[in-house]
Amino acid sequence: MKNLKIIGITPIEKPDVKLALALSKAKAFPVIHLGRDQKEAAEAIREMSKKTKVKFGVCISESGFFDINLSDQITLAIIPYGLTFPFKSKRVKIVYQVHSVEEAIAAQQDGAYGIIVKGNEAAGKVSADSSFILFQRISREVSGIHIWVQGGIGVHSAAAVIGLGARGVVLDSQLLQFSECQAPVGLKTLCEKLNGNETRVIDGFRILSRPNSPALPEKPTFEDLVPFLGSLDLDKGYLPLGQDVCIGTDLYQKYKKVSNLVLLSGNLYSDTLGRLKVLIRFQKIMRLPNHWGCDILLPKVR
Template sequence: MTSAVRSEDMIIGITPFGEPDAGLALAVGRAGGLGVLDLGSGDRRSREALSRMRRASPGGFGVRIGAHCRLDPADLEPDGPHTVVVGAWPAGAPGTSDTAATLRSIAALAERHRVLAEVTDLAGALDALGAGAHGLIARGAECGGPIGELSTFVLLQQLLAAPGVTSPVWACGGIGPHTAAAAVAGGAAGVVLDSQLALLAESALTGPAAATLRTLDGSETVVLAGHRVLRRRGPDAPRPARDAGPHDVAALLGARDPRTQLLPVGQDGFLAARFADRWGDVRRSVRALRDAVLDALRDDTASRALRSGSPMSRALGTRLPVAQGPMTRVSDGAPFAAAVARDGALPFLALALADGARTRAMLAETRDAVAGLPWGVGVLGFAPEDVRTAQLEAVRELRPTHAIIAGGRPSQAQALERDGIRTFLHVPSPGLLRQFLEAGVRRFVFEGSECGGHVGPRAGFALWEAQLAVLEDFSAVHGADGLEVFFAGGVHDERSAAMVAALAAPLTARGAAVGLLMGTAYLFTEEAVAHGAIRPLFQRQVVDAERTTLLESAPGHATRCLPSPFAAGYREQERRLRAEGA
C-alpha cells in the first residue's frame, strides 16, 4: 500500500456535480494536485471518461464513487486508480442497509486502492476507518450534495481532535486560498475542491448550470432530505415531493438539465466565479492555493496576529486580541464582565431588550467594576425603536469604550463613533460588507452560523472566504489601515485560533487588526458560574451536550441552542403548522 499522504495530495480536485469530466480531472493532476473523476451514475459517459483517465494518467489519478454509481470494485481493474473516494450519505439519513453497503464497498476497495471516505460526522468517520478507509474527507454542511449538521470548520476540528482518528483528514466545503491555509494550519492533510473548478477553462460545464454559477453569492441554497441544493423558483423548477427522502433527492441531483435535476451546489458556489475571474485555469488555481497554504505556514505573520501586543490588542486597549461576545441573559452582569476584563479580554454586556432603567443600572455597575479597563455593550439593531432609543441614551451617558451592533446599519454605528464609542457591525454577507465599506465603516464582526444564539445563514469557512475576498479587493485600492475584524463561530482553543490566524494572515500583513470573538467558549469557564452569569445546571447541560439544534422562528431568523424538551416541542409545533399550510 502506498503512503497515505503524498505531495500532490495537498490539493484534491473532484469533478463537480457528479459529472465525469476527464479533461478537468487530468488538468488537476498536471497542475500538481490529485485529480479525481466523479463516476456519477456509472453510465457509458462515466466508463468512457474512466478509460481516458487510464490512458492519460495510469495509476496517478483518483475516482469518486457515490451512492448511485452502478460500477463495482471489479470495474476499476486493471490499471485502476491510485485513490478511490467513497461518497457520503447525509448524516443520520440513510438506513442501516445503505450504511452497511457503503462500509462493504470501503472494505472491498481498500484491498487494492487507497480509499478516502467522505464523512459528515464523527460516528461515520469511525465506522469508515473501521472498515479499512485510509483517510477521511470532512464534508461540511456548506458543501453541495449530501451533508450533515456540522460545518467544515467544526467537523474538521472534531475529527482531528478525536482519539480514534489517526488517519489523515482533508477539508471539503468553503475552500478558497484563505480557508485552505486555515485547514492545513489546523492539522488537515490538505483540502478538496469541487464546484470551485466548475468555471475554469478546462471544465466541460456549460449551459444553464454554468450561467447560474456566475450569479451566486452563497445565500441561494436549501437543504432537502440531507442534501444541499440550489433553490430554484418558477414553473419549470424540479419539485421533490413534500415527503421525499434521501434516495429520492439523491436521484434528482445533477447539472445537465435544470428542468429535471437539482444542482448540488453549496454555500461556496460563489467561488466558482471567483476562481475563474482571478486565475482562469486549473494550473494557476492549484498553484494559488498551494502558495497560500505554504505562505501561511512559513511566515510568522499569522502567529503574530493573536499575540499579546498585536494590532488588535493595541486597537482595543486589551492585553489579548479577544472579545467575549454578548450573550442574552448570560453576559449581562458586572462581576463576570470584570473577570473577563481582568484576564485581558474585552467583555461585552448583552443589552437585549432591557429597558432604559435596567440598561443604565447594568452599565453603571459594570463601569465601576471594570475599573478603567476597556468594556463594551451589545446592541440589537432590530430591537423596537423605543427600546433601542432608551438603551442608546444610557450608552451615551455612561460611555463604554466599545459597542457591537447585531442587525445594524452604518448610520447607527457612526452615531456611536461620533460619541467616542468604537463600534463593530455584524456583517453576514459580502454584499452588505461592500455597502458598509462604501459607507465608511471599518470595524466588523464576521460570525459564522456555528455560533450560539441568533445565527446567520452562512457557515464560517464560506462566510470568511467571501468576506476576505471583499476586503482583499477593497484594501488593494484603499489600503487596510483602520480595518478591525473579529472572527466568530466555532472558535474556542489553540487549534481554532491558529486556523483563524492563518486564514487572516494576508489581511494582517496588509495592516489590518484581527481578533477573536467567543461566546459559547465562555460557558465552559469557572468564572461564568462563580460570578453568576450561568447556574451550575446550565453549565452541566453544556458540558454534557454532544450536538446543538437550530430553531427557525421566521425565514432567515434562526437560533442555535441545546436540544431540550422545549426544542422538541418547538419542532412539533413547527411540523403542525407546516401540515396546516401556515
C-alpha cells in the same frame, strides 16, 4: 501519492476527463466523480486511462457502481461513509467522506486510509455542521489518520485547516467555472450570479434549487430527490452544488486557469503557514476569538 494536499473532484457529480487531466497537470490529485450513469462513468475511466499514465482517483456515491472495472491507474476511492467498498486491494486506498464525529471514528476503525470532513457548505450529502467546526470536533477525537476538508474551502480557509493539522483540502464546486471544466456554458453563466443561498439541503443532501425546478413533496426525502439527480437540465432535475460555488467565482476571476489556482494558492498556503508558525512560537497555545462560536486551538509547532 505525494500530491494530496489539494484533491480536485469533478463537480456536480459528473465525470469530466478534461478537468481531471488539468488537475493532474497542475500537480493536484485528480478524482473523477463517477456520477449516476454507469456507461458514462466507465467511458470516463477508459478515456482517462488512455490519455495519461498518471495515478488518479474516483468518487463513488452509489453502490451499483462497484461493478465498474477500475483501471490499474486508480489508486484512491472516495466514498460516503456507509457505502462498503467491496474490493480488497492494496492498490486502491479508501477515503471516506464523513459527516459526524461518530462516522469519523467508525471510518478509522474500518481501516480507512483517510477521511474527508464534509461540511454543510459542500455539494451532495453533507453534515449539519460547517466544515471548519466539524473539522475541529473530529480533530479532537480522531488521530493517526489522514484528514482532508471539503466544503467552503477557499485559499485562506485552506491554509487555516492545513495549519491546524489537515493533510489537505478538497475542491469540487469551486472548479465549475474554470475553462477546463466541461460543464455547459449556460450553467457556468448562471453560477457566476449565485451567492450560495440559492442551494438548499433536502434530507442531508445539498442541491441547487431554481424557481423552475421539478416539484417535490412538501417534506421531501432523499428518495424523492433521486429520480431528479443526474440531469444537467435544471427544468427536469436537481444539481448537486455547494454553497462554495460562489467561492469558485472569486477563484476563477483571480486565477482563470486551474494550473494558476493550484500553483499560486500553494504559494499562499506556504506563506500563511509560515506566518502562523512565527505567531505560535511566541505562545505555545493561543486562543483566538472568532465568530464560529467556539475556540480555535492552534497546535504547537515542532
